[in-house]
Amino acid sequence: MSSNPKPKTIIEKIWDKHVVQAIDEETSVFYIDRHFIHEVTSPQAFTGLRNRGIKVARPHKTVATADHNIPTQDQHLTIHDELSRLQVNTLTKNCAENGIELYGLNHPYNGIVHVIGPELGITQPGMTIVCGDSHTSTHGAFGTIAFGIGTSEVEMVLASQCLILSKPKKMRINVEGKLGKGLKSKDIVLYIISQISASGATGYFVEFAGSAIRDLSMEARMTICNMSIEMGARGGLIAPDKTTFDYINGREMAPKGEEWEKALAYWKTLPSDSDAVFDKELHFDAGDIEPMITYGTNPGMGLGISKKIPSLDEVKPNAHPSFIKSLEYMGFAPGEPMLGKPVDYVFVGSCTNGRIEDLRAFAGFVMGKKKAENITAWIVPGSKQVEAQAKKEGLDAILREAGFELRQPGCSACLAMNEDKIPKGKYAVSTSNRNFEGRQGPGARTMLASPITAAAVAVTGRITDPRNFL
Amino acid sequence: MPIEKFVKLTSTCVPLPVENVDTDQIIPARFLKATTREGFGAKLFYDWRYNPGGSPREDFVLNNTRYSGSILVAGKNFGSGSSREHAAWAISDYGFRVVVSSFFADIFKSNALNNGLLPVQVSEDFLAQLFEVIEKDPHNTITVDLENQTISIDSLQRSESFEISAYKKSCMLNGYDDIDYLVSKVAEIEKWEKADSVDA
């Protein structure tokens, strides 16, 4: 009998610490440390609880925000859209009735759920975090098991602080080497998805590792974990390190004093043991990556900006119908280059790229240049705090000077539930996470890219390699 | 709210041979503003089903009278994207009880199961044959037997087994839902929290 405990991955370490009770070999009652809710996917869960006559089990472990369908202009006025207003009011009422902290519209902490959790220090290593939103994977950047859930599961967590889950498979994606000039973590993640496809990690939790990942800031890491769902993963995470601890230290809800020391000691035990085994392991070289852009209608349909859209003989015959349908929607032809294609809209924002570093990158690029005539641009901070910080740094003035305007925070054109919709047939370069048909409005044509690439497009009016300017 | 029991079903199918059908297609975001669970069936696949003016698009399968039944057969990687349970609500509310594909996105799968909608994952080869058979004669039926975890193309007597977790299978067979189960565990959860939780 060996005396050494079995080596574990970070995923197993966190998972095992949250199993309350095994139901059978694969399924268990699983504990949730933090639960975020928003106006769109929670109302039916509260109704469910009411119908069952159950109270919220641990109100202080749930935090609420209004983000998905709020306007990004004139937020001090009532919400015009009747249904959006009803959803936001329902959230306010449900939170008040159940003693849940709400960072609602106009609260200084209001913002996109996956932006405010980290910036307030709510998100901490080793936690299990859920939200009725698939991009909950964002919080994995801190070394958490974080994933999106449906409304029935929101109801379960409200009712019991638990879910019934089956053990995930574990994958590690290693990215080694240095990123080239003008590249962002968005390019890394779009590259990985283009290589493994939009379903390449289905069924797995993914640990992102390697020198190119460790070199990234917390905000850049969040962009990667945010899009792990776009490769089909249940969630993605990055082992916590000094970058993580420095980011959390001193934030509003972060542990303080003795609590901090205790937490830190625990967090340091989380990284995967050196001999831990993953079900699947992939390796990429950061040096192979160029600025990425998508050309189709799922995030796996991406390529280096200087490349051409695949021709029909480069696509597997059984995938032809979907490929052709996708290109028809986009108004593109197989084999065409992406560079030079005209663009109508630029959207900078969302829980993928709506943080202060993203606004700095965009503003830094457009400083001293002018917005192209044909471009309508929406620059939307991810939270009130990001908005305040941008103004403090004078980014709003730089943007204004270049012909751009900073709007108020919210999900905005990421999913077009508010007024910010890309019109039918128009082309948008977007820093968000999904290029699905109609995602940014019925008939809208989305191309996903980094904030730097978006900036190059915004000043030239067409698909442009940002490296030309650097 | 208990879910509807599912034991065995024989039905004709509605084929949707498109890959990567994401939740934004199943139910576009602008229809998520409801605060109740009802009525989403009318919005299912809305932008594929209707012209911008609201008239039905004849080329879309739900508007084609050749096809009917309570089994939806879809291309690979069905239900990717958003966690919106509205996608599962819309499919159920429209009248489907089973979705067959060669691959499902994780969140969609659990949302479906939580609403008594059975996702049946089959091999690519089986799926291809299924599309062929339905195309040839839409009166062909398939049988989904949850107890034995098999799906059969009745006219060919070809069948395949599918996977489902033992726990979820018993929920579907008996019409239980997770919330009842979890609520029955409240005392144990509390005890665990006090003894083992790493979170304050």
Ligand code: SF4
């Ligand atoms: S910004 Fe987009 S992806 Fe992020 S939470 Fe909002 S709608 Fe979801």
